[in-house]
Amino acid sequence: MTLLDRSIVELGRGLRTGEFSSVELTESALADTRTVDGELGAFLRTTAEAAMAQAAKADRQLAEDTGNRSPLLGIPVAYKDVLCTKGVETTAGSRILTGFIPPYSATAIERMEAAGAVGLGKLNCDEFAMGSSNENSAFQTTRNPWATDRVPGGSSGGSAVAVAARMVSAALGTDTGGSIRLPASFCGVVGVKPSYGRVSRYGLIAFASSLDQVGPLTKTVEDAALVLEVIAGLDARDSTSSSAPLGDLRGALKAGVSGLRVGIPKEYLSMEIEPGVRDVFDISVSRLEAAGARLSEVSLPSTEYALAAYYVIAPAEVSSNLARMDGVRFGPGFGSAPNLMAAYESARHLGFGPEVRRRIALGTYVLSSGYYDAYYLRAQKVRTLVSQDFEQVFKEVDCLISPTAPTTAFRIGERLADPLAMYATDLLTLPANLAGVSGMSVPAGFAGGLPVGLQVLAPYMGEATCFQVAATIEEMAQIWQIRPAGHANLESPV
Amino acid sequence: MTSIWEPVIGLEVHAQLLTASKMFCGCRAQYLGMAPNSNTCPVCLGLPGTLPVINQVAVQLTIRTALALNCEIPEFSKFDRKNYFYPDLPKGYQISQFDLPLSLNGLLEFEVEGRLVRAGITRVHLEEDAGTLHHAGEIQNASFSLVDLNRAGVPLMEIVGEPDLRHPVEAPAYLAALRRTLIYLGVNDGNMEDGSLRCDANVSLRRTGASELGAKVEVKNMNSFRSIQRALDFEVARQTELLDQGQSVAQETRGWSELEQVTVSQRSKEEAQEYRYFPEPDLPPLVISRAYVAELRAALPELPMATRRRLREQYALSEEQARLISETALDAAYFESVVAAGAPPAAAANWQVQNLQALCNAAHISVSGCPVRPELLAELITMVVTDQVSGAVAKEVLAEVFETGARPSAVVLARGLGQVSDTAELERLVAEALAANQKASADYQGGNDRALGSLVGAVMALSRGKANPKAVGQLLRDRLPRK
Structure with missing residues (x-):
């Protein structure tokens, strides 16, 4: 047991009663980043000095009772490396941003810091958040704490591992097609993809601007609510952020699901789903029914086209968003080049990994004149259909439930040779990004000793419903306290 | 001599907007004279993770301009990304407008050699300016180039004209009328030398009377009214010669060389940029309410042509006087203030456009900003009209008032210049x-x-x-x- 086995509320109680200090908590967490993380590789860099200063400040605030009642005061957290941190190198897992020290912090991080959270450092991820396994990081392999020969999922793999291995209480990740929910599922933690616009994207190094959202990864559903309350809300620096009220998340945690209409999308369940995952899903569904939820099968008929549309729209935005990484102002540079274009080509070839280059090429192609209508425009039409599917189905039910991923964590290297197999990992998660609705993954059980997460989807700006259902699943599964102890031990806890 | 070829010319004008801040960030829009790269922030430097926020005033000034140019203002507009790599473009794309601009289908009226010409305005849209490059020597053999991003992100309005001009002489007249309108509206300072107002031209030739257009040549690098006229004269002559010889004109971009007084090929059609426009996902679409448009329309000032007409009719001025006095809205206001202060209109016009304008030109200041306030000029004119001073003396007095801002009567008294009728x-x-x-x-x-x-x-x-x-x-x- 470590202190960080406890939930944020429990830690807050310990801090406020003087059972331990934030400095002690932070020291213990930092020690884990040096030991436990040596094998797991979640952190790209730690900011120990700043963390200790922040912890000491939190202790003063706790002692003086200065009125900062934020539940995050003094709590150790960490941030995915696509989120800019003022004065701290931020690479987005890419060589081309080596040495980039932003003069500003992401709004979500500013809000965490203002709440008194103690940031321990920056977490590994797939390069520019492009990937489903964390294997596309330019810097290091991050391993799944439940089985270190397996991937943690991606792209917020470092975030999921840091929480699952109890190095931090919460991590911020980003989700463009499932990048929070998938690693949350693979690592047995809670992950929230808020509605598009719920959390400011300012300071998030863009992957696909119309799909990206920042969200929390935590051990418990309640912890996730506490973090989301801090980071959500309108930001004058992000014109796509929304002022829609978040609703009563804490109330939703206790509301139960009696009478709630829960839809099971038949298109999601008709996909090839690993039997162990299917078992966890079926058990959870019957538990929800027992708790009073009204389950029904529903249809999202455009689902089969969502993946294709996603892999047109996201790369199109990538090709433009990543154009600023031209090797002139940051990155390893281009040495000597005969002309300007050669300089750009050289810098970008040296700076970007193969998956990023693939998506830039794809995006450049689909936006080219002569192909725009056939690809980009058509994909946007499909996107509209996918959105309409959700609008329609949310007239019939309050939320949807499905497995988060068709499988549990796969082995490192297993899907690297086959990009299409890798892309299919996100089949169940990416429609929510296309539609901008709220989503969440919550641990519901194990299959073959590996965690299985269930995905709850609710309408745009309907996070409270996600939390309502997720809290019930969590309560009935009774597994959040199970930690990946001795992470090579794969005896199934269920 | 009449040619069998008819020129078809359309102008694309870029005008920096007179806003306080840049298009998508809080940096200053007025950057001249600042140390390189000192007028920048993470947003206009295009640093990763930063996002644009629309400058509402820039949208307002663009709609104001569009209304003055008789454009339609659609209810729905959006920004798009124009993608290309160049060191003066920090994001690797320019935020511009592609298929749904802020305005469409306008009209500009202007006079050429006493003839009224109506030219269509295709669209007025809003975008951001790029930075500037300083090459070590000529661009072709510079060993390095320095990037200055002070200008990057300055609000830039593009006014695309229909290919309605039929002679090179119409181009500077069109531009002058447009420039006058922009200055009247207070949206642009009209300075071509500093590049806050820039003009490119599309030129093609077709058989006189034909309806289809010939191959279009885009001419760039024209930095004054004179260079526009000369570049277009040259380009029309060049294309005429090619066609007369039975050759075809290549569709391309050519640059005007001030040094050699010729246009030079810069980029062929095959080398044309592929901009991969797509909707800017970082900005929500613009919804322009009808009430807002009505409000802006109601707030439009009198425009140059109307002012000119009114001055001529209301004050019985000559065409030439009316034209000179209506050059800027401030000049016209000055004239009307002088008249309001009691000067006869004809005398007021003469004194303003002849004597006062000359003093102002020599001092590089505007009539409206000079020390001779309208009431002072009116007082002086009244003294002349009532025989208190002679015209010759009054000119001397004006020169002194121009220097000191003193009352003309005080100057006359102090210097004993009063007319002797005793x-x-x-x-x-x-x-x-x-x-x-x-x-x-x-x-x-x-x-x-x-x-x-x-x-x-x-x-x-x-x-x-x-x-x-x-x-x-x-x-x-x-x-x-x-x-």
């Missing part, structure tokens, strides 16, 4: 002049009228300009009765 004093001067000019006296009395003029001049000289010439003439005639 008969006794004039009698004395007349007697002195007659004594000194006996031949002229005799000539006049002998029937030579012109001799009277030289006698008046002599009296004026003796009075150092202060004598009232009319009174002097009368006295002389009384003293020199003709037989």
